[in-house]
Amino acid sequence: MTPAEVVAGTYRRIRERGDDGVWISLRREADVLRDLDGLDPALPLYGVPFAVKDNVDVAGMPTTAACPAFAYRPECSAPLVDRLVAAGALLVGKTNLDQFATGLSGTRTPYGACESPLVPGLISGGSSSGSAVAVAAGLVPFAIGTDTAGSGRVPAALTGTVGLKPSRGLVPTLGVVPACRSLDCASVFARTVADATAVLRVIAGPHTGDPWSRTPPPRKPGGGPSTRIGVPRTPEFFGDGAAAEAFAAVTERLAGLGHEIVPVDLTPFLAAGRLLYEGPWLAERLAGVGDFAARHARDLHPVTRRVLDSGRSISGEEVFGGLHRLRELRAATEAEWARIDALAVPTVPTTFTLAEMAEDPIGRNTILGHYTTFANLLDLAAVAVPAGLTPAGRPHGVTFLAPAGSDDFLATLGAGFLGEKDPVPGASAGGTVPLAVVGAHRVGQPLHPHLVALGASFAAVARTAPCYRLYDLGDRPGLVREEGGSSVEVELHEIEPAALGELLVTIPAPLGLGTVELSDGRRVRGFLCEAYAVGSARDITGLGSWPAYLAAGRA
Template sequence: MPERVGSIAELRSAYREGGLTPTDQAERILDGFAGHDDGPVWISTVPADRLRERAESLTRHGDPTLPLYGIPFAVKDNIDVAGMVTTAGCPDFGYEAAEDAPVVRRLLDAGALLVGKTNLDQFATGLTGARSPYGSCQSVFGGGLISGGSSSGSAVAVAAGQVSFALGTDTAGSGRVPAALNGIVGLKPTRGLLSTAGVVPACRSLDCVSVFAPDVAGALDVLHAARAVTPADPWGRPFPAERVVPRPPGTLRLGVPRAEDLEFFGDTGQETRFAAGVERLRTFVGSSRSVPLGAFFEAGDLLYRGPWVAERLVALGDFLGSHPESVLAVTRAVLETGRRYDAIDAFRGQHRLRELRAQVDQLWQDIDVLVVPTVGTTFTLDEIAEDPIGRNAMLGRYTQFANLLDLAAVTVPNGFTSSGRPASLTLVGPAFSDTTLGRLAATLTEGGAPTGAIEADSPPPQRSAELLIAVVGRHLTGESRNAELLGHGAVLAGAARTAPLYRLYRMDTPDGEGLPGLVRAGPDGSAGHPIEVELWRLPSTALGGLLAGVPAPLSLGWVQLHDGRDVLGFLCEAYAAGPPAEDISASGGWRAYRRSAARR
């Protein structure tokens, strides 16, 4: 895996302090790609000479105060970039774009550094990441887990640290589902805030450009840099000035789905994580209440079981008719269902949708934010292959209603299930609630202290000092000693990987479970591996209590992450790494090792 490039905030700091230039960053990116196979994340990349030329221009003549100066990013390959081929995941459909899509041009003008174009479910039709002739992306968490789609490559590129942010599209959940399955933030703005001119249409009246980033702050930075109304886009809408400033979380009324409306398809791990996320979220808002989801679900069903699927044929029908063999069978099957509907069906669907929107609009009189699971369960690539359409529909249960109902949404990580699968939740609000959703999402994911109800003009409460702790084994979410972290007031901050400087060992224990130990690999770490860790925010006053419960040969020390940060973390003394300890470094982490061992 290439060296992580860092988040927007981290690169800004590095550029500001003078230790890094865009030219340096371009060389790091190229070094990471050289001779390396990360699977089918990229469909095309900016040629090395063009990347160097752009980076050098920024270094010599660029304005370091630009909001995205030198920040590397990727673009889903259904969005035009001048001089590059847009394939929409179908090689025979490909064409060379004459100009940048306005949303791409805005980012370039803000100083961003384009790296390339990413894989997707063909014609942005699907939520699995398994519908591309370029290959199926796997989640960064491995184990054959799907990446989610349709913006699969963009999500994986961000989660793997190859770029600092990426653009996707999100008509039915194509930005939120892959964010969930890769442990990152997926921002689905209000329709029209980001221009869809220069985007291959999926369902033009519902299409939406989305943003992937490692953190909420970065996603919002991209939103503000990229949003604009352009003459080329009749669907564009300005952000009302009075809605740009977010409301404080403590003033918000939270809507929580009724228990009878929640469906996890037998996945108790996702159900448990969602309940925990909701309870934590309740501590930040002013109030909460139970709400029904029936109108949301019925609206979502109209997307693929109603006349809106016919809208997909407006842009693609001619190509489908003249090049049927160029389109994947599953994609073709979905698109062809649009031929079942006529104009009467279209009007009937519009009328019913307007009735459902009126019901949902009434709910916004009582709540400000709705929280839902992003996905009810997760699947492997093999499981998707068994039922590609049915299981795709399960993935879209909590996402496909958003654009039909003119809603904004942001997806954030919500830990891991006991089996090691990523969990997430999505905050949903009415149109133009984007920044308010973002502020609440940032409060939730950054480990802030509960605020309770506060007045809109009150200063935010001060948080006590916190430390970032990297855990690698039994303290991971769902593992046997995770309760110790929770008992000390620790809050999950997200997933990460170490720099490739460490080895991971399994040491025998009387209970047979084994104890993992992370050891720095030799004087220079040259024989090391990147190892999966979780980052937890721990009150500094609780550090002593946590350390007192750490048994030998484990200790707390400094661990270097893949993005160059040094954080406190669990390490193992080298003497314990000898026989009979088992070297499990190649697995990439304790969870991956456990999954592999269970299959033996």
């Protein structure tokens, strides 16, 4: 199929479903087709339609966070959206959510609750309800959500999709309406782990100006030949015997795949999770939207208003008490991570219909988050994958978690559970090599999608040894090794040797690939400039990096 045919099919399926509660705003089909003009077919997401949750900014489109009175039209898109569009993806529209991303049910919205496509009358889960259903119903191949308490994982379980929650800070959250800013993550919904991982490779990486952006050091499991997977020693299903049977089958399947099953005491994990809705982090929700909520109480969903109001009485003493308690609980979980490589838990302990959710919206919301709310508080990465249906015919899912930096490892683990090919770049026998990237190929820069198309994967930010100078060559920088130089910031990307050769023939003179010495003594392949070309070029070494120079307005 051509990209135009894919777009036509997307809009046909959207029309066929009618008013399903998935969309808050849709772009015109003709405008999406116009985006195809001039797109490079070599881009990694060329012609792939996608949707974003409506708490993520898209230039010119309203951001509502599922509250019409809150709506505004941003001038700039969130960096993650810009990266997807630069990689060739086609934005279709913005999806429904629990208002202000506060909830896990998908029912706290004035735009109508969208139900799971798997079981009539079943909630889709939230807060990223519309994004999950858009993928589950086959409307778009992938969609962007967010995940603070489990909003990128609970809907995945209830709709039979993959929900990838990266390490905190790996994907910029600039341009995302905050829920709890210190915990917020962007998330990806897709039909396969491979698709979700391909999207993450495009949107991951630091962004200048985002104070929460970071690069967690890559973490690899420390076990022996088999992966040590922890499972709850006494799992809780809140009376759902069918869900208990389904998770027992998951555990058997993991053991059958050759993993070592290790019972884990989840007490400190669950205690940390309770802090999110029973502790001082309720007050952090007010830091983002509290002033608006105070002025527009009548415009809020009643349950959202109750949740936000509960944070107004929290004192500074309680905030610090919660922070101290979290540190204690995090230390308690370290003993378990010494015994296991990953944790496998039911994504949700049970499921609810729309009617059941309406009977007890807060209590049942707490149950839905039983196995999800601790992840970001404990700085864990996660991937939620479908695990079939329970004997009662309800969807069941399993989530794999591990400390921040384990994103590639978790993708491999989740793909293996589903019987997919390993989606992590560099899994081939040849392995990968590090590449030091200086300017136009960095994350968020114009040529980064071409690097992604070659299979490169962002690894870390680093600095050169103090023997280089950086120059402005016009549309890109030139890094030259010179006596009396300084340390310059670079990005490290992992790339297969064969792809490195393909990259080399595309680099115009006076740039090329050579050996770059890093501040830690390592010598890696990297972009360098021939010295003859910088005679009259502007020396920008003092600003430390190409993004910093651009941010300063090239003044």
